[in-house]
Amino acid sequence: MxxxxxxxxxxxxxxxxxxxxxxxxxxxxxxxxxxxxxxxxxxxxxxxxxxxxxxxxxxxxxxxxxxxxxxxxxxxxxxxxxxxxxxxxxxxxxxxxxxxxYKPTAADTEILDALSAFITPLAAVVPGAWIETKPAGMAVQTRLCEPDAGRQLLAIVGELPDHLTSLTIRGGKDVLEFSVSSxxxxxxxxxxxxxxxxxxxxxxxxxxxxxxxxxxxxxxxxxxxxxxxxxxxxxxxxxxxxxxxxxxxxxxxxxxxx
Ligand SMILES: [Mg+2]
CATH class of the missing domain: 3.40.50.1000 (HAD superfamily/HAD-like)
Known part of the structure; x- marks a missing residue:
């Protein structure tokens, strides 16, 4: 077209x-x-x-x-x-x-460390998934995953535990990004x-x-x-x-x- x-x-x-x-x-x-x-x-x-x-x-x-x-x-x-x-x-x-x-504050670093502790083990068990470090957050990338496994992983990491709910979540094609910046x-x-x-x-x-x-x-x-x-x-x-x-x-x- x-x-x-x-x-x-x-x-x-x-x-x-x-x-x-x-x-x-x-x-x-x-x-x-x-x-x-x-x-x-x-x-x-x-x-x-x-x-x-x-x-x-x-x-x-x-x-x-x-x-x-x-x-x-x-x-x-x-x-x-x-x-x-x-x-x-x-x-x-x-x-x-x-x-x-952008330079993270001490409070930002603390919450990003907690985010990493939550998503790293979840992504580690899904073949093809990887975590990208961003200046103000992290993104879980699934474009190399088997499609169902990728979707499932993003659904699981998208349910943030209570201590992480201040993070902004952005969805995209085969990616979910978490950020301390809105x-x-x-x-x-x-x-x-x-x-x-x-x-x-x-x-x-x-x-x-x-x-x-x-x-x-x-x-x-x-x-x-x-x-x-x-x-x-x-x-x-x-x-x-x-x-x-x-x-x-x-x-x-x-x-x-x-
Ligand atoms: Mg684009």
Whole structure:
């Protein structure tokens, strides 16, 4: 499938604004979903389009991801000038230099140790499951598990004991993340909207946590959901190939005529 006529019209209207902000998720949007997340890369066409967009006047581009900042910088190696918001809005790059890496407090560390004591033995007995350490929490990853076993594990770890219920839980595709921070991708959208002084925001995402971003969009914002599943986004595209097509169209529409 390629882009619908309605979406193309919306993009045309969007790019006609003086100042615009393009925000996009990374996994499953800029990069294809693969088994080993360390090998994810931005698709070539999407990278070229993002690079061009970020150099255009009054056009800001940002990647908003659940991955930790150090991790996303490694796999995405974002083009210079592209904003990066990591850990679901908890870590910002190029917004407040020197203060962009989250550091847990003593109380955070205590609860994260207790979380580890709860989930580590549960994940250890399920083949393929692993625990990813995040700056403000941990994620149980099951994408390499036998599907039923993976689902069962996430259901069990999702029932937190009483002493851990202050943690924020975020679900996704084959993952459950626990965090001492309640920041969401919606937090990131609101922050960047204020920072860049524009409500003309286009957000592209594919997963459950992107719904927080769609919900936070101002009325002048446009949400684009990649792939199947319920969404608050007004528009939908099929896959990462469509994302490249969308970004290339934005370049075409936004580039001043010679
Ligand atoms: Mg994603």
């Amino acid at each position: 390629s882009l619908s006529a309605e979406l193309k019209d919306a993009l045309r209207a969007f790019t006609a604004n003086e100042r615009v902000l393009l925000l996009t998720d990374f996994d499953g949007v800029l990069s294809d979903l693969i088994d080993d997340p360390r090998l994810s890369r931005i698709r070539d066409g999407s990278r070229a389009a993002l690079t061009t967009l970020s150099t255009l006047p009054f056009t800001d581009v940002g990647i908003v991801t659940g991955r930790p900042l150090a991790d996303i910088l490694e796999v995405a190696s974002p083009p210079a000038g592209v904003l990066v918001v990591a850990s679901h809005g908890l870590e910002f790059l190029q917004t407040s230099p020197g203060d962009d890496i 920041a969401t991708k919606g937090t990131a959208v609101t922050f960047l909207s204020e920072l860049k002084e524009t409500g003309n925001i286009l957000f592209i995402g594919d997963d459950v946590t992107d719904e927080d971003a769609f919900a936070a969009l101002p009325v002048t914002g446009i949400g684009v959901k990649v792939g199947p599943g319920e969404t608050r986004a007004a528009y939908r595209i099929s896959d990462t190939t469509d994302v490249t097509e969308l970004l290339e169209l934005l370049v075409e529409l936004r580039t001043p005529a010679l």
